[in-house]
Amino acid sequence: MSKQIKSLLQQAELYRSQGLLGEAKKKYKLVEELIAGSDKLPNKQKLLNGLSKKMEALNRDVETIEKAPTTPEMSAHVNELIKKLFSFSSKDKDASSSALEGAIALAKFGQFEGALEEFEKLLNVKSQRLSAAKNILRCYLEMGNIETATEKLEKWQKGDLLVSEQIEKLTVFYDDILEKKGLKKEPVVEEASAETASQEEKFEEEQEFLDISAVAITFDSGPYKGEQVELDVSFQSGNVISLIISSKDEALIENLKVGVRLDDVHFYSPVAIFRGAGLVSAMTQIKSGPKKGDYSLDIKIESL
Amino acid sequence: MAVFNLKKREIECKIVYYGPGRCGKTTNLEYIFKAYKKQVEGEMVSINTEGDRTLFFDFLPMELGKIKGCDVRVQLFTVPGQVQYSSTRKLVLRGVDGVVFVADSLEVRREKNMLSLKDLQQNLKDYGLNIFKIPMILQYNKRDLADEGMPIMPIEKMEKDLNRQLKVPSFPGSAVKGEGVGVTLQECLKRTLHSLQKQFNWAQK
Numbered sequence: 001m002s003k004q005i006k007s008l009l010q011q012a013e014l015y016r017s018q019g020l021l022g023e024a025k026k027k028y029k030l031v032e033e034l035i036a037g038s039d040k041l042p043n044k045q046k047l048l049n050g051l052s053k054k055m056e057a058l059n060r061d062v063e064t065i066e067k068a069p070t071t072p073e074m075s076a077h078v079n080e081l082i083k084k085l086f087s088f089s090s091k092d093k094d095a096s097s098s099a100l101e102g103a104i105a106l107a108k109f110g111q112f113e114g115a116l117e118e119f120e121k122l123l124n125v126k127s128q129r130l131s132a133a134k135n136i137l138r139c140y141l142e143m144g145n146i147e148t149a150t151e152k153l154e155k156w157q158k159g160d161l162l163v164s165e166q167i168e169k170l171t172v173f174y175d176d177i178l179e180k181k182g183l184k185k186e187p188v189v190e191e192a193s194a195e196t197a198s199q200e201e202k203f204e205e206e207q208e209f210l211d212i213s214a215v216a217i218t219f220d221s222g223p224y225k226g227e228q229v230e231l232d233v234s235f236q237s238g239n240v241i242s243l244i245i246s247s248k249d250e251a252l253i254e255n256l257k258v259g260v261r262l263d264d265v266h267f268y269s270p271v272a273i274f275r276g277a278g279l280v281s282a283m284t285q286i287k288s289g290p291k292k293g294d295y296s297l298d299i300k301i302e303s304l
Numbered sequence: 305m306a307v308f309n310l311k312k313r314e315i316e317c318k319i320v321y322y323g324p325g326r327c328g329k330t331t332n333l334e335y336i337f338k339a340y341k342k343q344v345e346g347e348m349v350s351i352n353t354e355g356d357r358t359l360f361f362d363f364l365p366m367e368l369g370k371i372k373g374c375d376v377r378v379q380l381f382t383v384p385g386q387v388q389y390s391s392t393r394k395l396v397l398r399g400v401d402g403v404v405f406v407a408d409s410l411e412v413r414r415e416k417n418m419l420s421l422k423d424l425q426q427n428l429k430d431y432g433l434n435i436f437k438i439p440m441i442l443q444y445n446k447r448d449l450a451d452e453g454m455p456i457m458p459i460e461k462m463e464k465d466l467n468r469q470l471k472v473p474s475f476p477g478s479a480v481k482g483e484g485v486g487v488t489l490q491e492c493l494k495r496t497l498h499s500l501q502k503q504f505n506w507a508q509k
């Protein structure tokens with residue numbers, strides 16, 4: 001009997017030292033029952049007293065752990081690291097879509113102040129404006145600051161930072177989360193880009209050429225110089241990908257003339273990002289259908 | 305997510321250590337940090353909470369040098385194992401190329417191992433990945449505790465619990481002593497690079 005108790009106590013101590021507090025507790029309880037139920041143990045009361053002290057200490061451990069903050073203040077260095085590690089679009093720090101993902105990661109890790117700072121900056125980047133605005137609203141809501149969120153939205157509704165279509169989207173989005181509010185337990189932050197789920201099966205048959213779902217082009221000249229623009233791929237045939245460019249986006253059309261070489265392109269496949277180069281091989285205006293007036297652009301993948 | 309720059313011949317891939325709370329994921333990385341100083345590129349970053357539990361992740365960047373004509377870089381991550389951190393766990397898993405599943409050999413953690421493996425399967429699925437296809441290694445950790453008379457599960461039992469369907473390589477280990485840590489990582493790297501080669505044909509012939 002005392003041998004069995006000793007072994008159980010040993011287990012309890014080890015579990016506790018490894019932070020397996022629930023398991024430790026169970027063993028202590030078991031020992032307690034064994035001692036209490038025994039008539040033969042000479043110093044029964046003393047043993048029980050000692051045991052209850054151990055259990056109290058254990059309970060204190062459990063309490064400290066339960067009370068531990070779930071979103072500690074982190075150093076600027078760690079914040080930078082998180083932004084870098086969790087931005088999947090690109091590792092180039094100045095690229096806006098990468099910055100957006102990094103900021104989202106910060107928000108997901110509960111670093112709302114740091115995230116807000118980033119999102120505010122991204123409001124100045126046209127291609128990220130709507131996502132940044134959505135995430136600003138999210139952040140304030142996650143911080144429990146509905147007032148500021150609503151104020152922000154109202155300001156955008158009145159101002160001219162966002163076009164009317166974007167404001168409509170943003171308003172629907174906001175109403176939607178407010179409606180759901182209270183039901184959610186964990187912070188969920190709007191995803192940056194539609195990263196398509198991988199279709200692994202495809203790779204086995206089509207070793208030939210990868211499915212490219214989107215590209216991010218960094219321009220070294222023209223109106224978009226230094227900026228990274230992300231575009232969805234609408235169609236692919238072998239190493240030629242087709243993208244649709246809105247007729248409104250004149251600057252982009254200007255930048256993507258037939259024959260232009262793109263030396264810094266990220267090609268997104270479902271399971272990896274490739275950095276490579278491409279050549280603008282065709283540009284045609286769409287004559288009919290819902291995309292009438294927009295341009296269909298072909299890029300030939302030159303190297304991956 | 306693997307990032308390739310085939311022109312410059314560079315690859316960067318991501319390996320995630322997964323497993324139930326307190327199974328020894330962080331201890332694995334700590335050992336690697338100490339034992340593979342040469343390949344480690346910079347510092348290990350750990351974001352912990354009370355009682356040394358991982359709150360967000362551990363991160364350890366490594367530089368393996370040239371493999372088949374490519375400069376290979378690896379980012380090692382651990383997830384927080386505790387159940388309540390499920391959304392962080394999922395975020396850290398994003399873009400994974402290879403997984404080391406660390407199982408706790410302690411008898412009392414049997415069910416937790418299985419639940420964690422199931423959680424991994426679900427999270428991979430949510431990212432469009434298949435647990436049967438992703439490069440993966442199992443490590444049965446804390447084998448040293450047998451010497452202290454602690455009730456641990458025989459390897460065969462753990463194989464049945466966790467590896468009956470997966471059929472991936474598995475290694476016994478003792479992360480505190482550093483046993484089995486290196487071989488686990490090496491095998492995972494080998495499988496990961498092999499799988500990336502099959503998909504993307506990066507190696508020089």
Ligand SMILES: Nc1nc2c(ncn2[C@@H]2O[C@H](COP(=O)(O)OP(=O)(O)OP(=O)(O)O)[C@@H](O)[C@H]2O)c(=O)[nH]1
Nearest residue numbers: 018325326327328329330331358385446478479480
């Ligand atoms: N005896 C023994 N103890 C170990 C071994 N590996 C880890 N431990 C101990 O187990 C406890 C938990 O180890 P960690 O590495 O922090 O576990 P983890 O998986 O990172 O835990 P979470 O971050 O909470 O998910 C610590 O007290 C370690 O010292 C081992 O191989 N043998």
Ligand SMILES: [Mg+2]
Nearest residue numbers: 329330357358
């Ligand atoms: Mg840990």
